[in-house]
Amino acid sequence: MVVASLAFVEFLVIILARDIYLNGLHIYTLGASSPDLTIPENYIVPVRIILEVDSMSIFMAIISATVSLAAAIYSLSFMKGETGQNRFYTLLLLLVAGMFGMVLTGDLFNLFVFLEIASIAGAALTAFRTKFADTAEGGLKYIVISTVAALMVLFAIGIFYAQYNLINIGALAHVMQYTMLDKIALVLLAIAFMMKLASVPLHMWCPDTYSVAPASITIMLVVASYACLYALFRTCFTLYGVSPDMVTVGWIVITLGMLTMFVGVTMAVFQTDIKRLMAYHCISQTGYMLLGIGVGLAVLNRPEALNTYGIAAMDGGIFHIINNALYKGLLFLTAGALFYRTGTRDLNRMGGLAHKMKWTTIFYIIGALSISGIPPFNGFASKLLIYESVYRFNPILAIVAMITSILTLASFTKAFYSAFMGAELPEYQEVKEVPKSMIAGMAILAAGIIFFSLFPGLVVERLAHPATEALINQGAYISGIMGGGG
Amino acid sequence: MMSKIVRTMASFLILFVLIYGLYIIMHGHSTPGGGFQGGAVVASGVALLIVAFGSHSIHRSLLERRLSILISIGLLIFIGLAFGGMAKTFFYNFLVGSPIFGHIPPSGPNPGEMSSGGVIPIMDIGVGLNVAGGLSAILLVMALATTVMEVEE
Amino acid sequence: MTQGIPFNVPFLAVAALIGIAFYIIVSQRNLIKLVMGLSILASGVNLFLITLGYREGGVAPIYTHAPAGIMVLPVPQALTLTSIVIAVACLALMLSMVVHIYRHTGSTDSEKSRIMKG
Numbered sequence: 001m002v003v004a005s006l007a008f009v010e011f012l013v014i015i016l017a018r019d020i021y022l023n024g025l026h027i028y029t030l031g032a033s034s035p036d037l038t039i040p041e042n043y044i045v046p047v048r049i050i051l052e053v054d055s056m057s058i059f060m061a062i063i064s065a066t067v068s069l070a071a072a073i074y075s076l077s078f079m080k081g082e083t084g085q086n087r088f089y090t091l092l093l094l095l096v097a098g099m100f101g102m103v104l105t106g107d108l109f110n111l112f113v114f115l116e117i118a119s120i121a122g123a124a125l126t127a128f129r130t131k132f133a134d135t136a137e138g139g140l141k142y143i144v145i146s147t148v149a150a151l152m153v154l155f156a157i158g159i160f161y162a163q164y165n166l167i168n169i170g171a172l173a174h175v176m177q178y179t180m181l182d183k184i185a186l187v188l189l190a191i192a193f194m195m196k197l198a199s200v201p202l203h204m205w206c207p208d209t210y211s212v213a214p215a216s217i218t219i220m221l222v223v224a225s226y227a228c229l230y231a232l233f234r235t236c237f238t239l240y241g242v243s244p245d246m247v248t249v250g251w252i253v254i255t256l257g258m259l260t261m262f263v264g265v266t267m268a269v270f271q272t273d274i275k276r277l278m279a280y281h282c283i284s285q286t287g288y289m290l291l292g293i294g295v296g297l298a299v300l301n302r303p304e305a306l307n308t309y310g311i312a313a314m315d316g317g318i319f320h321i322i323n324n325a326l327y328k329g330l331l332f333l334t335a336g337a338l339f340y341r342t343g344t345r346d347l348n349r350m351g352g353l354a355h356k357m358k359w360t361t362i363f364y365i366i367g368a369l370s371i372s373g374i375p376p377f378n379g380f381a382s383k384l385l386i387y388e389s390v391y392r393f394n395p396i397l398a399i400v401a402m403i404t405s406i407l408t409l410a411s412f413t414k415a416f417y418s419a420f421m422g423a424e425l426p427e428y429q430e431v432k433e434v435p436k437s438m439i440a441g442m443a444i445l446a447a448g449i450i451f452f453s454l455f456p457g458l459v460v461e462r463l464a465h466p467a468t469e470a471l472i473n474q475g476a477y478i479s480g481i482m483g484g485g486g
Numbered sequence: 487m488m489s490k491i492v493r494t495m496a497s498f499l500i501l502f503v504l505i506y507g508l509y510i511i512m513h514g515h516s517t518p519g520g521g522f523q524g525g526a527v528v529a530s531g532v533a534l535l536i537v538a539f540g541s542h543s544i545h546r547s548l549l550e551r552r553l554s555i556l557i558s559i560g561l562l563i564f565i566g567l568a569f570g571g572m573a574k575t576f577f578y579n580f581l582v583g584s585p586i587f588g589h590i591p592p593s594g595p596n597p598g599e600m601s602s603g604g605v606i607p608i609m610d611i612g613v614g615l616n617v618a619g620g621l622s623a624i625l626l627v628m629a630l631a632t633t634v635m636e637v638e639e
Numbered sequence: 640m641t642q643g644i645p646f647n648v649p650f651l652a653v654a655a656l657i658g659i660a661f662y663i664i665v666s667q668r669n670l671i672k673l674v675m676g677l678s679i680l681a682s683g684v685n686l687f688l689i690t691l692g693y694r695e696g697g698v699a700p701i702y703t704h705a706p707a708g709i710m711v712l713p714v715p716q717a718l719t720l721t722s723i724v725i726a727v728a729c730l731a732l733m734l735s736m737v738v739h740i741y742r743h744t745g746s747t748d749s750e751k752s753r754i755m756k757g
Contacts, residue, residue, distance in 0.1 A: 109718055116725045120732055127736055136739035140670070143736070147677050147729050148664070151684045154722055155657075158684070161715060162691045522724050624731045631738050 001089075003072050006096065010065040017058045028053075050168060052106025054477060055466035059318065060103035060230045062463070063325045066448060067223045068096045071216040074333055074441025077434070078216055078340060088128060095121035095220055102227040108160065108239075109167045111231055112153045115196075118224045119146030126213040126221070138212035141205040142221075145195055152192035156185040170478045173239050182240075186249070189235045196228040199290065200260040203283050207267075210279035211345065215336020216441070218275070219329035222282060226321055229289060233471055236297055241474040250298025253290050258400055261287025265407040269414075273345045274335045277415055278328070281371065284404060285324045291401060292317020292386045295393045300472070309389040311468055316385030319464040323370070323378045323452060330367040330445040334360050337434040337442070338419060347415055352424035356431045361420050363442045368416060370449050372409035378449055381456035488538050496538035503531035511614035515606040521613025528614070529621030541629035553623040560616030567605045567612070649690040656683030670737045670747045674730065681726040688719045 028051040053061075072092060079088055098118025105111055123146065127139030157167055159181050166172050176182065191202075198206035210218045236249060264284030271277035296314035299305040337360045338353065339345055354361045370377035373384075383405060391398035433439070452459050470476070488496075507527035514520030536544050571578025656679055663676030692715030741747050 109721075113721060113725065116729070120725075120728055123736075124732055127739065130739055133743035136736045136743065140733060140736040140740065143729060143733055144664075144673065144677065147726075147733075148680065150725075151680050154684050154718075155687060157718070158687050158691055158715075161688075161718075165712065165714075167714070167718075520720075522720065526727075621727070624735075628731075628734065628738070631735075 003069070003076070005093070006065070006069045006072050009096070009100075010069050013058070013061050013065045016053065017062055049110055050106040051104050052170065052477065053104050055470040056230065056233070056318075056468075057103045057470075059322070059463055059467040060227060061100060063226065063322050064096065064099045064103065064223050066444070067219055067325055067329050068092070068099075070329065070333070070441045070444040071220050072441075073444065074336070074438050075214070075216040076437040078214060078336060078438055082129060084128075088125070091121045091125050091128070092217075092220070095125065095217075095224065098122075099220075099224050099227045103230050106170060107168050108153075108157050108172070111169075112150055112157060115153065115228070115231070116146070116150050118227065119143060119150065119196075122146075122217070122221050122224055125217040126209055128217070129214060132212065135212045138209040142209040145202070145205045149192040149195040152188045152195075156188040156192070159185040159188075169234065169239055173241060173474060174478045176240065178240075186235070186240060190232065190249075190252075193228045193232040193235070194256065197225050197232070197286055198260075198283050199256050199286060200263050200283070201256075203260070203264070206283055207271075207276045207279040210282065210332075211273055211275035215275075215332050215339065218279075218332045218336075219325075222328055222332070223325055225286070226325060229286070229321065233293060236293075237300075237471040238474055238477050241300075246300050247298050250294050250296075250300070253294030253297055254397065257287045257290030257294050258397060259287070260284065260290060261404045262400060265404045265411070269407060269411045271411075272347045274338065274347050274350075274415060274419065275332065275345050277347075277411060278331050278335055281331075281408060281411070282324075282328055284408065285320070285328065285371065287404070288320050288383065288386055288401065289317045289324070291390060291397065292320060295390055295397075296468070296472075299393070305393075306472075309392040311465075311472070312385055313389035313393065314468040314471065315460055315464045316382050316389060318467050319385060319456075319460055320382040322459075322463065323382050323449075326445050326448045326452070327367045327370040327377075327379060330363055330442055330449065331371065333438070333442045333445065334364040334367065337438055340434055340438070341431045342428060347418040350419040350425070350428075351422040352420070353428065353431065354420035355424070356428065357420075357433050359433060359439050359442070363446050364416065364420065366446050366449055368409075368412040370453070372412060373405045374409070376453055378452035378456060378459075381453070381460075385460070488540075493538050496534050500531050500535060503534065504528055507531065507614075507618070511610055512607065514610040514614075521610040522617050524610075525614045525617025525619075526621060528618035529625060532618075532622040533625050536625060536629050541626060541633055545626060545630060550623055550626065553619040553626075556619030557616050557623075560612045560614070560619065563612030564609055564616070567609055570605070649686065653683050653687045653690065656680070656686065668749045670740065670749055671734075673749070674733045674737060677733070678726070678730055681722070681729075685719045685722055685726075688715045688722070691715050692719075 072089075075088070075092070079085065082088065095118055098114045098116075098121055101114030102111055102118060105114060120143065123139045123143035126142055127136045129135050160172055161167055163177070163179065163181060164172060164175050166175065195202045210221060213221060236246070236253075240246065240249075261284050264280050264282075264287060268277050268280035268284065271280060292313045292315075296306070296310045296317070299310040302310075335345070337357065338350065341357065342350055342353070344350065366377070370379040373380045383401070387398045387401060390401065507524045507530075509524070510519035510527055511521055511524030514524065532544070660676045660680035660683055663672060663679065667673060667676065692711055692713075694709070694711045698709070698711070737747060744751065
């Protein structure tokens, strides 16, 4: 039932995506007498809850829909035997709703509400398997971080409301004055979203939470953190747009991205817990996205630089989001499959599982090669875009990014050898392949990776590039709110 | 379980607490209050009962399962009304002008008009059921959890 | 807000609440106190929003028996209410997690009950 509804949602999202590519931005005003009535008569500002969907939003929605479908199918057997199954799926749907709300809304306060919905559902799901001692700890860390982040967002919303009496993103961008208070609000919003993203100075919660959550929930949390990445982009590009400070902001984002990338991967190399290892890689991959987007942000008010390499960097960063959601999701699911059969996450206690779990091994290889940026796979395509464009911006950044990629390959090779290769351990003689629905969940993501590997040009052109255009084109977003209805 | 005086007073006061909660829910659209606030008042009544009678005896008569039915009904009312306006937009107030709560008072101060607000009062009832059920369930489960731990120690 | 109180006092209260909350969150090791700190932080932010809703000479936006005068826009009140609702849900979830941690480890001290390291 849950799977059916999520498949239906995926179908709707794809229809909407096609429509948006053909017709541009969509507006939906909840509760008005017609969907595009953003500003009622006798009002000068938008008053209702407005959903505003452009290419960037729908891009994130596609990711959310695909990954949650895979997660739900995977959960069918993974969570079998847990108590309170109906609560589990209710919370899963709530998390999906939170993510969709975050990426589709056109209103800052709505963003806050859905951020909290996603956080609460995510934390409850992380702590769902209460029979383990460490799950509540991971969940508590997640909810504490989320609450602090969300309250910072709320404070920033308060600052905006105090100055402009508005909370709609498009309308705010329309009247933005770039006062000192606005800068404080930008800092608050950026810190809050970076906290949720597990960007480096605030990444401590991430491995703890990701490693204890059920594997299918971990991948949902990854996507939920990318919804925060989306919110960060929306804030920087649409809300603030072209202003002289964006060079500074861009450099801060680049620096944090580099730090995130490098610290994440160096921490990952030493991990023996397979899911912690992947969680640190997840932090590290977020750095690539921040790098790509940061370069775009830094050159936003230099059109010639923007056209030569800025847009390519942003394409790369955005393409990397969907790639990472797919292969990181696949890797977390294989880790979950190992845990499901062996009962441990410790790499030193695994070994020789390749013969027993053939499908899991194949999926792991696909994911690991893809995340390390080995040529035929999609990870290579997006990383190459980032390397090329970043090299023209600043060569040192590109070199650090490449070193990170090599370290990623190294640590995944290590994990591969200790889990799948080597002598068969006596305690795993009875280990079988995981149930069919778990394979199906992984296969969805693997099929996505292979499709993206075969047609990277098509995906960049049809998915990532329109998203970049939508981010840069601040005017279209504003006129969607202020120009419609009347 | 508290003393007899407390129990008697609690079973007497609970009526007023519940009626006050329901009043806040029903008048939410025209005066301060609404579903959440009224539901919270009702749940505070449940808290009073838990304090007075102990969580175990309350748990016998007020099962979590019944509370979750209450929550589900509340949510169904809310989302059903949201879909009810689907002909125009999601959440469109389709009861405006109709006999049920449909009277539109003139803009400006008025002495209180119960039959206004369209779907808003019905939504308030849904939210009120939901919040009353949810908060009571939370209180009950937490009270039970702490008493179990006291026994263990 | 009555007359005679300077307009800045609520903002000072907001700053004090948020400062205390961050101090508690950073310095206290007891998990229950951590949750209390978050609750104080939420109160501080809510007070901030409510203070913003006040306009000089405005009356509360309730039509029933309303005195004549300019009404304030009820947006901050709605925001605060939503935020309170969310804070309640968060607090309940956090407290139940603390209960679970206490059951598994027998302590609410964040250093003692910590399982994951590194």
